[in-house]
Amino acid sequence: MQMLVLGGTVFLSRAVAAAALAAGHTVTCVSRGVSGAPPDGAEAVTADRSRPGALAAALHGRTLDAVVDVATMSAPWVRDALDALHGRFGHWTFVSSVNTYADLSLRGGTVAQPTLAPLHGRPDEELAKRDPDVYGAAKVASEQAVRERAGDRAHVVRGGLMCGNGDLSDRYGYWADRFARGGRVVVPDVPAQPMQLVDVDDLAAWIVACAADGTTGTHDGTGPRSTLDRVLAATAAAVGAGDLELVRVPEPTLVEQRMGSWAGPRSLPLRLPEELWGMVDRDVTATLAAGLTPRPLADTARAALAWDRGLGAGRERRAGLTDAEERAVLRALG
Ligand SMILES: NC(=O)c1ccc[n+]([C@@H]2O[C@H](COP(=O)([O-])OP(=O)(O)OC[C@H]3O[C@@H](n4cnc5c(N)ncnc54)[C@H](OP(=O)(O)O)[C@@H]3O)[C@@H](O)[C@H]2O)c1
Structure with missing residues (x-):
């Protein structure tokens, strides 16, 4: 499988690139090249997604079996990526967040739970750090863009607390x-x-396996x-x-x-x-049934x-x- 990772130089997206390489896939990572390097064996492509047209130019002429995007809080970046690769990708994973849910007091919720209203623009990052709802609402808009453009090839993974190798949050x-x-x-x-938490390497391996076997839909990406x-x-x-x-x-x-x-x-x-x-405290029965295997x-x-x-x-x-x-x-x- 030819996999494109939008990111690939830090934490989860780097773990995804490493897991894909370990599974024998060919991996290209796109980043600005300021946060670090992708794992050995991955091709590094440089592009700044905040510059209109930069991603499209960097990926011109490529066809991918699978794409994984971790864009943290910018629906415009997500839309641009999908448009840049229109007609040239198979499976599309978008890494979202459990912060998308409107009521975070509800315990045992599933992905059917209502989400926040979408925030379509690119929010101020400082504001989003202070207000998790801003982050969540931007993720909801990104999810919508992925479902609209990738349809039944879309896999939305709403990440929970990710831990382990590469975590910079302390x-x-x-x-x-x-x-x-x-x-x-x-x-x-x-x-x-x-x-409830997930080891970043378990989440990454599962994201790659889902891309390879064509698992789609929406899942909470967290452990038991x-x-x-x-x-x-x-x-x-x-x-x-x-x-x-x-x-x-x-x-x-x-x-x-x-x-x-x-x-x-x-x-x-x-x-x-x-x-x-x-x-x-998410009900992750469906996630575990779809193959996430927590260590x-x-x-x-x-x-x-x-x-x-x-x-x-x-x-x-x-x-x-x-x-x-x-x-x-x-x-x-x-
Ligand atoms: N940590 C958690 O517990 C948690 C929980 C729920 C959900 N999530 C989600 O999980 C994902 C984590 O992703 P991650 O581990 O890869 O961390 P990240 O910090 O979101 O990674 C960002 C990646 O994108 C690249 N990037 C940043 N700005 C860019 C730009 N302008 N143009 C091109 N590339 C750019 C970075 O490389 P350069 O800086 O070199 O460009 C890096 O490779 C995110 O979607 C996050 O919202 C995390």
């Missing part, structure tokens, strides 16, 4: 690193909170349902230091300490307010830790607590 990686360093570690005392407690416990068991002690901090103390949730500085990553629990969480924990170590100790993290912030919470507990 969300799950924070816990792998922190548990490996050991000692008394602040964890949120939220026994009821659901959690679990709880944050179980995910943290399994991570600690896999990579935790011998002297690791998880110190459960009750919600009122976390609020009092102005502790953030999910991501970002001064946060306990992956902790979520209840109104968003549906984001990490044991212990393997994801080890991959996340190895990646984290490769980024260097003592670096400034995008999410989690600094050592000083963690000590302050422990002191507040008395």
Whole structure:
């Protein structure tokens, strides 16, 4: 199969390119060439999708069996790509997000759940980072463009929390690193909170397999349902230091300490307010039936830790607590 990956130099799209190469396919990756290089063995093509006509010129005359697009939040980019390759592609995967759902408090939802209204233009990236609904609405518009133009050759994969090798968000990686360093570690005392994640390499392998076997439609791209407690416990068991002690901090103390949730500085990553629990509690029966095969969480924990170590100790993290912030919470507990 001749596969085109729009991206291919970081995290999921790079994993997709690597998985396709491992499966024996021929892979071309298109990027600006500023974030990194595609995996060895892939052809690298340079184009800036924000420049009108650049992608069409770069891909002129090519015919592809399968295309995978990860455009984060630009429906115009998605439309341009489909138009540039009109009549010259077989299968088309678009990587969307569970942020497309209108009601993220609903637990056990499926892809039939209503989505946000589409946002057709290219949103301001800073605004989209602050407001996940803007990101989700741009993804809805992108999904629409893919379904309109690729029809029954379209596979829309609404990604959930992706973890493991290549993750730059520090969300799950924070816990792998922190548990490996050991000692008394602040964890949120939220026994009821659901959690659901997917190893990026499992998602990538499944996306490639779907392109090869012609799986289409819409799926949530995430793993089995679990709880944050179980995910943290399994991570600690896999990579935790011998002297690791998880110190459960009750919600009122976390609020009092102005502790953030999910991501970002001064946060306990992956902790979520209840109104968003549906984001990490999707019914993925159809996804698993379509062949997504999650590896044991212990393997994801080890991959996340190895990646984290490769980024260097003592670096400034995008999410989690600094050592000083963690000590302050422990002191507040008395
Ligand atoms: N991380 C999660 O947990 C999560 C959850 C749900 C959904 N998702 C979705 O999963 C996907 C992740 O994709 P990813 O891992 O590949 O990360 P990404 O950061 O979306 O990757 C962007 C890729 O596109 C290229 N690119 C960026 N700007 C470009 C431009 N102007 N022209 C051409 N290429 C450009 C980048 O290379 P250059 O910078 O070199 O151009 C890079 O290869 C996204 O669709 C995201 O919305 C992620």
